[in-house]
Amino acid sequence: MTILVRGGTLLPMDPGPREVRGDLLISGRQIVAVGKVQAPPGADVIDASGCYVMPGLVQTHLHLVQTIFRGLAEDLSLLDWLRTRVWPLEAAHDEASIRASVRLGLLEVLVTGTTTILDMGTTHLGDAVAEEIAASGIRAHFGQAMMDTGEGVPRKLLETTRASLDASAALIKKWHRHDAGRLQYAYAPRFALSCTRELLETLTTLSRMGSHLVHTHTNENASERALVEKATGRAPAVYLVEVGVASDRAVLAHAVHLDPAEVKALRDVGASVTHCPSSNLKLGSGVADVIGLRAAGITVGIGADGAACNNRLDGFEELRLAGLLARMRHGPTAIGAWDLLRMGTFEGAKALHLDQQTGSLSVDKRADVVVLDAERLAPGGDPTVRIVYGGGSRAVRDVIVDGQLLVRAGRPLRLDPAEVRANAAETLPLLATRAGIAS
Ligand SMILES: [Zn+2]
Numbered sequence: 001m002t003i004l005v006r007g008g009t010l011l012p013m014d015p016g017p018r019e020v021r022g023d024l025l026i027s028g029r030q031i032v033a034v035g036k037v038q039a040p041p042g043a044d045v046i047d048a049s050g051c052y053v054m055p056g057l058v059q060t061h062l063h064l065v066q067t068i069f070r071g072l073a074e075d076l077s078l079l080d081w082l083r084t085r086v087w088p089l090e091a092a093h094d095e096a097s098i099r100a101s102v103r104l105g106l107l108e109v110l111v112t113g114t115t116t117i118l119d120m121g122t123t124h125l126g127d128a129v130a131e132e133i134a135a136s137g138i139r140a141h142f143g144q145a146m147m148d149t150g151e152g153v154p155r156k157l158l159e160t161t162r163a164s165l166d167a168s169a170a171l172i173k174k175w176h177r178h179d180a181g182r183l184q185y186a187y188a189p190r191f192a193l194s195c196t197r198e199l200l201e202t203l204t205t206l207s208r209m210g211s212h213l214v215h216t217h218t219n220e221n222a223s224e225r226a227l228v229e230k231a232t233g234r235a236p237a238v239y240l241v242e243v244g245v246a247s248d249r250a251v252l253a254h255a256v257h258l259d260p261a262e263v264k265a266l267r268d269v270g271a272s273v274t275h276c277p278s279s280n281l282k283l284g285s286g287v288a289d290v291i292g293l294r295a296a297g298i299t300v301g302i303g304a305d306g307a308a309c310n311n312r313l314d315g316f317e318e319l320r321l322a323g324l325l326a327r328m329r330h331g332p333t334a335i336g337a338w339d340l341l342r343m344g345t346f347e348g349a350k351a352l353h354l355d356q357q358t359g360s361l362s363v364d365k366r367a368d369v370v371v372l373d374a375e376r377l378a379p380g381g382d383p384t385v386r387i388v389y390g391g392g393s394r395a396v397r398d399v400i401v402d403g404q405l406l407v408r409a410g411r412p413l414r415l416d417p418a419e420v421r422a423n424a425a426e427t428l429p430l431l432a433t434r435a436g437i438a439s
Pocket of ligand 1: 063217306
């Protein structure tokens with residue numbers, strides 16, 4: 001399939017010119033020309049006049065299985081939120097509810113301009129999650145959460161070490177590099193408190209052998225940090241380095257409470273971090289020092305985390321908050337809008353080792369492209385200022401992933417919004433009843 005995105009203002013988000021007036025030609029899965037292009041015969045032409053054309057957002061930390069829990073886990077701090085709401089709800093998921101939740105999440109991220117995700121799943125039904133991700137057309141690294149220990153973990157979520165590793169192995173066999181690499185498998189040990197040292201060390205070895213990413217949470221809030229220190233005798237990030245989980249293939253969500261030795265340890269091994277500002281504020285966890293992490297040389301991506309602690313999955317909103325929070329600590333020159341948008345695109349792709357494939361509009365990269373209607377952004381300022389601070393997600397008009405048009409004129413082409421929402425509404429009361437939580 002050939003698509004010509006014609007006559008827009010292109011924001012390539014690479015080290016070249018920041019704006020290019022012209023066209024973008026897509027053939028098959030790839031961008032084949034940027035600039036002035038003659039429409040090839042038979043091309044599907046998207047008129048982008050009055051629009052900004054940019055790489056799709058990359059969200060490097062999501063829990064699609066939690067989308068349906070939105071509003072059921074309010075006003076709690078991290079460990080209570082997990083133990084009294086999120087874990088019981090995850091334990092109660094059946095195939096129908098997990099599919100409904102994943103589809104609802106995918107619909108939200110796609111229509112708000114995200115084209116690549118890193119998702120954690122839960123400890124069961126990984127095939128159902130993978131099938132829905134594959135069918136949606138989005139680019140994803142995904143994994144099934146791993147939990148072989150932990151206080152307050154429901155019996156249904158708790159696995160033996162062997163079963164946890166076997167489940168990942170089976171999912172890798174079936175899904176890793178699916179659809180020419182659009183899907184890849186990332187090991188997902190939930191966090192240090194829910195994984196034995198044996199599990200962490202074994203998955204590290206396996207992830208190294210198979211070149212898989214490792215996706216986990218760490219240094220999210222003060223109580224969790226203290227519990228990890230008590231259990232391991234190490235600061236959490238230092239412990240993750242010691243067991244091997246933190247490496248150049250690691251994507252660590254949150255990194256709010258890090259001491260300078262931990263920042264150095266993560267920098268030395270080349271681990272990446274996901275900044276989740278809405279989630280960190282809503283759970284009252286704190287604010288990660290993104291400017292300090294970037295200055296130390298750590299790659300930082302952004303993520304909405306999950307609808308149960310956000311309650312939106314809007315990547316542009318996370319970038320806006322990231323910019324505002326950075327100013328609170330470092331003043332108004334902390335970080336510009338272009339750098340924020342770069343964090344949400346290219347740097348997220350780099351965290352996922354996908355920067356050769358996506359994250360910028362360059363010839364030979366996979367075509368992961370978003371067209372924004374400039375009329376719907378707050379006016380004034382250069383395009384990146386308007387997009388980051390002026391409501392980027394509400395201007396999303398067309399979304400292309402891997403050369404496939406997934407959203408056209410604001411309308412999702414593979415997911416039917418009415419059906420997805422009705423399905424979620426239908427399965428939610430049954431799920432809440434199984435979990436013993438009032439919906
Ligand atoms: Zn999370």
